[in-house]
Amino acid sequence: KQEVTQIPAALSVPEGENLVLNCSFTDSAIYNLQWFRQDPGKGLTSLLLIQSSQREQTSGRLNASLDKSSGRSTLYIAASQPGDSATYLCAAGLQGAQKLVFGQGTRLTINP
Amino acid sequence: EAQVTQNPRYLITVTGKKLTVTCSQNMNHEYMSWYRQDPGLGLRQIYYSMNVEVTDKGDVPEGYKVSRKEKRNFPLILESPSPNQTSLYFCASSLMGNGRAGWEGMDEQFFGPGTRLTVL
Numbered sequence: 001k002q003e004v005t006q007i008p009a010a011l012s013v014p015e016g017e018n019l020v021l022n023c024s025f026t027d028s029a030i031y032n033l034q035w036f037r038q039d040p041g042k043g044l045t046s047l048l049l050i051q052s053s054q055r056e057q058t059s060g061r062l063n064a065s066l067d068k069s070s071g072r073s074t075l076y077i078a079a080s081q082p083g084d085s086a087t088y089l090c091a092a093g094l095q096g097a098q099k100l101v102f103g104q105g106t107r108l109t110i111n112p
Numbered sequence: 113e114a115q116v117t118q119n120p121r122y123l124i125t126v127t128g129k130k131l132t133v134t135c136s137q138n139m140n141h142e143y144m145s146w147y148r149q150d151p152g153l154g155l156r157q158i159y160y161s162m163n164v165e166v167t168d169k170g171d172v173p174e175g176y177k178v179s180r181k182e183k184r185n186f187p188l189i190l191e192s193p194s195p196n197q198t199s200l201y202f203c204a205s206s207l208m209g210n211g212r213a214g215w216e217g218m219d220e221q222f223f224g225p226g227t228r229l230t231v232l
Contacts, residue, residue, distance in 0.1 A: 031209060031217025043202065044223040089155075093218050098162060099145065099170060100204075100221060102155040 002027045004092050006103035014111050015082060021075040021106045023090035028068045032093040034100065035064050035075050037086045044089065048075070052095075080110045114139045116224035118203050124230045125193055133188045133227050135203030143206045143218055144186040145170070146178065148199040149226075155202070161186055162208065193231040201227045 003026045013019055023033070032051045036044040048057045048064040050073065056065040063076040073090055087107045091100035116137045125131055137144065145160040147170075157170030161180040175197055177189040186205075190197060203224040209217045 032219075034220060036223075041200075041226075041228070043225040046220060046222060049220040091155075091221075093221075095217055098143070098160050098168070098218065099157040100155075100218070104154050 002030075002092055002094055002101045004090060004101050004103040006088075006090060006106050008106060009104065010107040010109070012109040012111060013080060015080060017080050018076070018078050019080055019108075021077070021088050021090075021108070023073040023075070023103055025071045025073075025092045025101075027092075027094075028071055029095045030068065030092045031095045031097075033064075033066055033073050034091045034093060035062075035073075036089040036091065038089060038105070039086050047088075077108075082110045082112050084108060085110045114222070116203055116205055116222050118201075118224035118227050120227060121225060122228050124232065126232050127194055128192050131190050131193060131229075133190075133201060133203075133229070135186045135188065135224060136184050137186075137203075137205040137222070138184065139205060139207075139222065140183065141205035141222075142183070142208050144180065145204045145221075146176070146186070146188050147202045147204065148172065149202065150199050158188070158201075193229075195231050197229065198231050199229060201229060 034049045035047040050066040061078040066073045087105040089105045091102045146158040147155045149155045159178040161167040204221045206221040207219040209219045
């Protein structure tokens with residue numbers, strides 16, 4: 001059974017810092033891995049999708065990497081801003097399965 | 113604009129009063145799904161559909177029904193809501209990723225804005 005873990009559960013950093021959010025998964029037979037952002041009480045916004053054959057994807061100040069062999073993905077945020085404050089969720093899309101398996105999320109606070 | 117819409121966004125109801133939460137997508141996606149999000153439990157799949165008239169149970173289907181009569185719509189039905197169904201509900205859709213051997217997984221999933229349901 002696929003399990004997805006995100007550590008830490010919460011992170012607080014000063015504005016301007018570069019930071020890394022971690023995601024680990026137990027079964028390397030994933031089809032893809034998706035990173036989402038969720039603002040309090042709001043929906044999920046897709047940030048980046050990495051296919052199992054890819055090593056990384058970039059969008060603006062965000063870079064996501066995938067290492068299937070070690071069961072890890074990271075989301076790198078460069079030059080953090082207060083507007084980046086949100087909960088970040090990673091989700092594993094399983095090979096031959098019809099759902100995403102979500103981590104519990106990392107609640108990120110960027111302090112001005 | 114490509115999007116997934118849900119209605120209503122907020123709903124307060126009483127135990128036993130049947131309700132329907134609608135979900136619609138305009139991206140011609142085959143796959144649609146419902147999740148619920150609860151503190152400490154994260155997001156859990158309720159039901160999914162891989163095409164019109166094709167639906168199946170997710171991890172927490174008890175107390176819910178769905179139907180897929182049209183490709184764009186996937187309503188979630190609570191026949192007799194109970195307080196333990198108080199939650200934040202999300203609808204999602206995606207294309208199905210196909211490889212040489214056929215269907216292999218789900219492509220990028222797009223989520224609706226959520227429906228906050230309170231059952232008293």
